[in-house]
Amino acid sequence: MRSILLILCGGLVAVGVVLAARGTMPTGLATAPATSGDKAALGRSIRDYLMANPEVLVEAMQELERKQDSQRDTVAQKAIQENRSALMSDPESPIVGNPNGDVTIVEFSDYQCPYCKRAHSAVKSVLAADSKVKLVFKDLPILGEPSRIAAFAALAARAQNKHLALHDALMEFSGKLDRDRIMEIAASVGLDIAKLQKDMDDPKLKVLIERNMALASALGVRGTPAFVIGNQFVPGAVDADTLKRMISDARTKG
Template identity: 45%
Template sequence: MIPAARHLATLALTTCLVAGPVAAQDFSEEEIKQLALQAILENPEIVMEAVAILQARDEEEAAAAARASLDDDRDMLERDPNAPVVGNPDGDVTVVEFFDYNCPYCRRAGEQVSAMLETEDNVRVVYREWPILGEGSVFAARAALASREQGKYEDFHKALMQARGRVDDRVVLQIAAGVGLDLDQLQADMDAPEVQAHIDTSMQLAQSLGFSGTPSFVVGSALAPGLIDADQLIEMIEAAREDL
């Protein structure tokens, strides 16, 4: 019996047992199902109650799993040598951002991260390239990671985030040329194993943390899926400092 049906059956049995001294084990599974159906027909609000209970339980279990994953993966999240870092590399608080260059909310989030860094000089930001919005996103992420070999990651990242409309192979290479990247070297470096390793690790970390889309942030012990503004980021950073 599925969990929802089992919960409904329990409610039905409770109703019956109140009416008389009948042991639960005296009912067959088929009789329990019939009691559950009868209870639903007589009290349809039971369905919503059961759904709410199951949803709350699932959310609690997911949150607990995410917290456990955060503890297990903190070193990889904050200190992965294969992840780009901006801001103060020796900062006391680390902000981890998962993003996709074709995500409009990520572009807005990038502006908020930049605004935060203008006022916070003791924060390091770790970028996790998480291309989940198609082939153009994958090409952009690979190109951005490859640009590290030419020392242009931060400039290229900002330029990609400022692009209008979707980025694809052609747009990415145009932007790359605009920031002074050698395109032949860039495209060769895109096939480096560390490029794919970074993307694979981003996918693994995002899934284990329960993130389902971009942008998503980790600040200290806090998980923040979705777009947040600079003030919210600063509040989370200050809370993380209190926990140090």
């Protein structure tokens, strides 16, 4: 929840909207101050009103969040329509589930992100129970160099048909990642490490991650995980029940 300071600095317009809607505009707020003395008086009037009616701050915060969410959704919807093929049909992006599924989930994730790890179990369980879902992985290594190494390793593991095995192992690992630990995890799922390290140097992998970054930027992704489920953009971790509901909504809406 945003701090009161942020609301006062960035959300005064929302406060004004709430006050106007309630018909409780403090005296002088509706007119522009003409002098510095008027400005000081107006500031005191606003402060006194908010101190006496602190619930207005909560309403203003909610109004500001609704506005920001609406703007985010508008940007994301436009980006989904304009980048549908790159999101859902990029042949270089790993997929699991049903390649011809009636609902496609696109997941942006980072192997060091604790929220991604939390969402991973929900996504995995839903895919196991629903044979009509296609999942597209979009590596978004935003949490430092170990994240990039892990992303390159997971993508390079496709050459040995071990992407999903390494993806699951990295997501389910709870310790700190570095290159040595990533290679240990890769070896534990049966990867040839010498070949993996060579394949990680393929320049196509860097290009793919750059494409993922560009897509995330277009969608307005501000952190991981983030999902596109059907035509809907979903920032943040989701639990299994929420995921099932959104898949059902996507089927209903076609």
